[in-house]
Amino acid sequence: GENVEQHPSTLSVQEGDSAVIKCTYSDSASNYFPWYKQELGKGPQLIIDIRSNVGEKKDQRIAVTLNKTAKHFSLHITETQPEDSAVYFCAASKGNSGNTPLVFGKGTRLSVIA
Amino acid sequence: GAGVSQSPSNKVTEKGKDVELRCDPISGHTALYWYRQSLGQGLEFLIYFQGNSAPDKSGLPSDRFSAERTGGSVSTLTIQRTQQEDSAVYLCASSLDSGPARGYTFGSGTRLTVV
Numbered sequence: 468g469e470n471v472e473q474h475p476s477t478l479s480v481q482e483g484d485s486a487v488i489k490c491t492y493s494d495s496a497s498n499y500f501p502w503y504k505q506e507l508g509k510g511p512q513l514i515i516d517i518r519s520n521v522g523e524k525k526d527q528r529i530a531v532t533l534n535k536t537a538k539h540f541s542l543h544i545t546e547t548q549p550e551d552s553a554v555y556f557c558a559a560s561k562g563n564s565g566n567t568p569l570v571f572g573k574g575t576r577l578s579v580i581a
Numbered sequence: 582g583a584g585v586s587q588s589p590s591n592k593v594t595e596k597g598k599d600v601e602l603r604c605d606p607i608s609g610h611t612a613l614y615w616y617r618q619s620l621g622q623g624l625e626f627l628i629y630f631q632g633n634s635a636p637d638k639s640g641l642p643s644d645r646f647s648a649e650r651t652g653g654s655v656s657t658l659t660i661q662r663t664q665q666e667d668s669a670v671y672l673c674a675s676s677l678d679s680g681p682a683r684g685y686t687f688g689s690g691t692r693l694t695v696v
Contacts, residue, residue, distance in 0.1 A: 473623075501684040510585070510672055510687030511624070556623060568614060568637065569685065573623035 469494040471559050473572025480547050481580050488575045490557035491539040497559040500533060500540045501569065505554045514555075515542070547579045583607075585688035587673050593694045594663055602658040602691045606675030613656050614685060615648060618670040627671075630656065663695045 470493040480486050492500075498519035503511035517524045517531045517540065524531050528547075533540040544551055554576050558569040586605040594600050606613050615627040626640035630650045641647070645663075650656040660667055670692050674685035 499683075503684075503687075508689070510674075510689045512687070513684035516684050558624075568626045568629050568640070569624075570626070571616075571624040573621075 469559055469570040471570050471572040473557050477576045479578045484547055486544045486547055486577055488542045488555055490572050492559045496561045499560050501558050502542050503556045549579050549581050552579045585675055585686050587688035587691050591692045596695055597662055599661045602671050604656045604673030607686055610675035612676045614674045615658050616672045665695050668695045
């Protein structure tokens with residue numbers, strides 16, 4: 468089955484700097500790659516996703532890149548702010564018609580230092 | 582409702598007792614998922630309900646775990662004879678179940694502590 472590896476497990480950056488979180492996946496049939504942000508005491512919240520037919524997607528300060536050949540994808544957060552501090556999860560699935568369960572990485576705890 | 586609702590938010594139970602966790606998905610979402618999040622770990626898939634199809638139970642860790650979804654809406658996850666290693670946050674999510682894959686909406690979870 469699919470296996471998703473996520474690095475680093477913890478990341479500290481100064482406010483205003485950029486943060487990058489990387490994930491690799493094992494199943495070349497995977498075609499959907501969402502990223503979730505989880506704040507303390509809350510469930511994960513979808514922040515951005517990318518499908519296998521594109522290489523990059525941006526939404527304001529966040530962007531995701533996908534390299535299908537290498538089977539890895541990354542989350543980029545620019546101009547980090549203290550409210551970006553949270554645990555971030557990457558995930559992968561190969562749903563086509565309908566959904567198949569997402570396989571998640573183990574998460575990255577991001578701390579933005581003011 | 583506006584979001585995925587889970588109850589209770591916290592549950593402390595004695596080892597060996599049975600527990601039931603409830604999930605109320607977003608109205609109209611036909612897919613429902615249960616995940617388990619242990620301390621410092623990622624989200625572990627447990628079970629997936631898709632419309633009227635038989636559920637995908639491939640992630641359930643033992644036969645002490647079961648789940649049902651009544652009327653295509655509310656779901657209950659039952660853990661029988663709880664063990665200390667069952668302590669975790671149990672997360673429910675729902676999504677539309679048509680067209681290409683899409684992200685889920687998660688509830689806030691039930692924190693289960695087995696003492």
